Amino acid sequence: MNESIFDKLDFGPLKPLLDDDDITDISFCNKxxxxxxxxxxxxxxxxxxGVTQEFMEKLAFQCSNVMGTTFNNxxxxxxxxxAELRFxxxxxxxxxNGIACVIRKTPAKIRLEKQKLLKEDYxxxxxxxxxxxxxxxxxxxxxxxxxxxxKTEFVKYLASHTKHEEKIITIEDTxxxxxxxIFPDRDxxxxxxxxxxxxxxxxxxxxxxxxxxxxxxxVRSAEAVSAVRNSISSGHNILSTIHADKAxxxxxxxxxxxETDLEVDQFLNTIYRYIQLGVHxxxxxxxxxxxxxxxxxxxxxxxxxxxxxxxxxxxxxxIYGKSPITHRPSKHLIxxxxxxxxxxxxxxxxxxxxxxxxxxxxxQNKQQVPNTTQNTVPNNVQVQNNTxxxxxxxxxxxxxxxxxxxxxxxxxxxxxxxxxxxxQVVTVPPVVNN
Numbered sequence: 001m002n003e004s005i006f007d008k009l010d011f012g013p014l015k016p017l018l019d020d021d022d023i024t025d026i027s028f029c030n031k032x033x034x035x036x037x038x039x040x041x042x043x044x045x046x047x048x049x050g051v052t053q054e055f056m057e058k059l060a061f062q063c064s065n066v067m068g069t070t071f072n073n074x075x076x077x078x079x080x081x082x083a084e085l086r087f088x089x090x091x092x093x094x095x096x097n098g099i100a101c102v103i104r105k106t107p108a109k110i111r112l113e114k115q116k117l118l119k120e121d122y123x124x125x126x127x128x129x130x131x132x133x134x135x136x137x138x139x140x141x142x143x144x145x146x147x148x149x150x151k152t153e154f155v156k157y158l159a160s161h162t163k164h165e166e167k168i169i170t171i172e173d174t175x176x177x178x179x180x181x182i183f184p185d186r187d188x189x190x191x192x193x194x195x196x197x198x199x200x201x202x203x204x205x206x207x208x209x210x211x212x213x214x215x216x217x218x219v220r221s222a223e224a225v226s227a228v229r230n231s232i233s234s235g236h237n238i239l240s241t242i243h244a245d246k247a248x249x250x251x252x253x254x255x256x257x258x259e260t261d262l263e264v265d266q267f268l269n270t271i272y273r274y275i276q277l278g279v280h281x282x283x284x285x286x287x288x289x290x291x292x293x294x295x296x297x298x299x300x301x302x303x304x305x306x307x308x309x310x311x312x313x314x315x316x317x318x319i320y321g322k323s324p325i326t327h328r329p330s331k332h333l334i335x336x337x338x339x340x341x342x343x344x345x346x347x348x349x350x351x352x353x354x355x356x357x358x359x360x361x362x363x364q365n366k367q368q369v370p371n372t373t374q375n376t377v378p379n380n381v382q383v384q385n386n387t388x389x390x391x392x393x394x395x396x397x398x399x400x401x402x403x404x405x406x407x408x409x410x411x412x413x414x415x416x417x418x419x420x421x422x423x424q425v426v427t428v429p430p431v432v433n434n
Contacts, residue, residue, distance in 0.1 A: 009059070009062050009063065009066070010058075010059070010062065011059070012050060012051075012055060012059075013048050013049060013050035013051050013055075014026065014048070014051060014059075014103075017036065017048070018085070018103070018105065020038075021107070022038045022039050022040055022041075023036050023037070023038045023039075023105065024037050024038065024039060024104070024105055024148070025037035025102065025103065025104055025105070025148070026102070026103040026105075027100075027101070027102050027103075028051065028056050028099070028100065028101040028102075029095070029097070029098065029100045029101075030097050030098055031052075031053045031097065031098035032051070032052060032053065032098075033045060034046055034047070034048050034051055037148055038292065039111075039292065039294075040291045040292055041291060041292050042283070042284075042285050042291075042292030043148075053098050053099060056089075056099050056101055057099055059101075060078060060089045060099065060101070063078060063080035063087055063089070064078055064080075066080065067079075067080050071089060071091060072091065073091065073093045075091075076090065076091035076093050076094045077089070077090060077091070077094075078091075081174060081175065083108065083175070083178070083181070084105060084106050084107050084108060084178070085103060085104070085105060085106070086103070086104040086106060086174055086175075086176075087101065087102075087103055088101065088102045088104075089101050106152075106175065106176045106178065107178075108178035108181040108182050109182065110153075110156055110157060110160050110182060111153050111156075112153055112154065112156075112157040114128060120289075120293070120294075121293075121295060122294065122295050122296055123295065123296040123316070123318075123324075124316070124324055124326070126326065126347055126350060126351045127296070127299060127315070127316045127324075127326065129344075129347050130299075130315070130329070130344055130347055130348075131158065131277075131279070131299070132158075132161050133337065133342050133344050133347065134276065134277055134333075134337065134342075135158050135159075135161045135162060135239075136161065136162075136163070136340075136342055137336070137337040137340040137341075137342035138212075138237045138340055139237075139276035139277055139333075139336070139337075140232050140237055140238050140239075140274060140275045140276055140277070141158065141238075141239055141275075141276065141277045141278075141279060142219070142238075142240055142241070142242050142250050142275060142277075142278050142279070143155055143158075143239075143240070143241045143242070143279045143280075143281065144241070144242050144243065144244035144245075144246070144247055144249075144250055144253070144278060144279065144280045144281070145241075145243075145244075145280055145281035145282065145283070146243070146282075146283065147243070148283060149281045149282060149283040149294060150281055150283060150294045151218075151241035151281055152176050152177065152217065152218075152241060154279070154281060154296075155177070155215065155239050155240065155241055156177060156179065156182075158239055159177070159179055159213070159215060159239055160182075160183075162212075162213055164186060165187075166187075166212035166213060167187040167188070167189075167209070167210065167211045167212050167213070168186070168187070168188045168189075168211060168212070168213045168214075168215060169188070169189045169190075169191060169206045169209055169211040169213070169214055169215070170188070170189070170190045170191065170214075170215045170216075170217070171191050171192075171193065171199065171202050171203065171206060171214065171215070171216050171217070171227070172190070172191070172192055172193070172216070172217035173192070173193045173194075173217065174192075174217065175190070175192060176217050177190070177215060177217060178190075179215070189209060189211070191205070191206060198223060199221070199223040199224055199226070199227045200223060200226065200227070203227045203230060203231070207234065207236075211236060212236070212237060213236070213237050213238070213239065214231045214236050214237070214238050215238070215239050215240065216228065216238065216239075216240035216241075217240070217241070218240065218241045218242065218243075219240050219241070219242040219254065219257070220242070220243065220257070221257060222257055222258050222259050222260070224257070225254050225257045225258055226258075228240065228254070229270060229271075232270075232274035232275065233270065233274060238275075242254070244278075244280070245280075246280050246298055247278035247279055247280040247298040247299060247300040248278065248298070248300045248312050248314070250271075250275075250278040250300075250302075251268050251271040251272060251275075251278075251302065251310070252268075254267075254271055255267050255268065255271075268310050269304060269308070269310060271302065271310075272302045272303060272304050272310035272311070272312075273303070273304045275302050276301065276302060276303070276333060276336065277299060277300065277301060277302070278298075278299070278300045278302060279296060279298070279299050279300075280296070280297055280298040280299075280300075281294060281295070281296055281297070282294070282295055282296075282297045283295075295318060296316070296318070297317065297318040297319075298314065298316065298317050298318070299314070299315045299316040299317075300312055300313065300314050300315065301313040301314075301315055301329060301330055301332075301333050303330060303332040303333070305332075311330075313327070313329070313330050314327055315327055315329055326351050328348055328351065329344070329348060334348070
């Protein structure tokens with residue numbers, strides 16, 4: 001579409017909303033209701049004088065003229081797209097309570113910035129640095145979340161950290177990434193699917209363009225899943241988004257989109273082997289911050305272990321109302337990045353795990369004091385005379401617990417040892433509260 005022609009549309013009272021960078025979506029329905037979605041306020045209803053059923057019909061006809069089509073009972077659906085705006089109209093013959101319209105703003109800019117994200121508690125500095133290192137190390141990453149959570153913006157932010165000399169090809173059915181406009185001096189090709197060129201058709205051509213990175217705007221169909229599989233299995237790197245309720249569910253969400261009888265284990269092995277990270281973003285209205293808040297609440301690592309079994313490893317997790325929990329990345333991810341000449345050991349050594357200690361070795365080698373309220377038994381508990389309690393394993397969740405009040409040691413004398421049925425084995429009788 002010619003942008004100069006699109007700019008001549010009469011947006012009237014909607015113009016201030018379109019010029020507001022905080023607003024991402026505008027919705028009109030029910031013969032006069034206007035709902036907006038903003039970065040700071042989330043979804044809310046507003047009143048705008050002059051935005052009526054008649055005004056929206058006029059705007060729809062202007063868009064249909066620009067697109068060279070019609071909008072009436074015979075053609076009740078209209079999609080109009082410019083470089084930074086996307087319109088979708090539904091005719092009142094279908095939307096029985098009046099014409100419906102959604103305007104989506106997709107500006108050619110990177111909205112996210114590290115210091116701003118850290119200030120707003122989007123994630124921790126260590127997780128940010130690991131994610132950027134994973135991009136530099138050519139990890140395949142899928143970003144999950146609900147509609148409006150900011151998945152596309154985060155993918156754009158990650159893509160901005162790819163190396164300048166690496167070629168990027170974006171494949172979208174609706175233009176949202178705009179990396180070619182954000183980085184006009186880079187080797188970036190923006191491809192768009194349509195009724196003539198499907199995902200499969202575009203992907204074949206994409207491979208011949210020899211990209212290092214392939215960015216899919218969203219994986220939401222069997223065709224898009226096939227594009228992901230073909231991309232990663234041919235040695236290309238991908239960044240994309242997907243709808244999933246948590247990062248660990250991404251492989252199964254991909255399988256559910258396939259709609260085929262493909263053997264599940266075979267499919268999951270491919271996904272776990274070639275996709276290194278899954279990320280989930282959550283958006284909600286926060287009373288603490290007094291505004292609409294977005295945060296990264298889960299980072300999961302996927303890999304196939306030495307026994308050829310798919311494994312999921314949570315690196316970062318943030319539960320509402322609690323401090324983030326971090327875990328050391330597996331040796332598989334560390335070795336993968338080392339093979340790409342990327343070292344994350346410095347970041348890993350300063351990370352804090354869920355025990356509250358560094359993920360590396362404790363430099364002071366301090367003995368942990370057991371907390372009986374947590375139903376755990378430390379694996380270095382000792383009785384007197386330096387005789388260790390053997391075969392104590394700690395697992396989570398703990399099914400059986402041993403309460404050790406006040407971490408008291410149990411004295412053992414020679415007479416007690418002689419009365420033990422099995423020689424050379426010392427057992428500690430359970431402590432009975434009087």
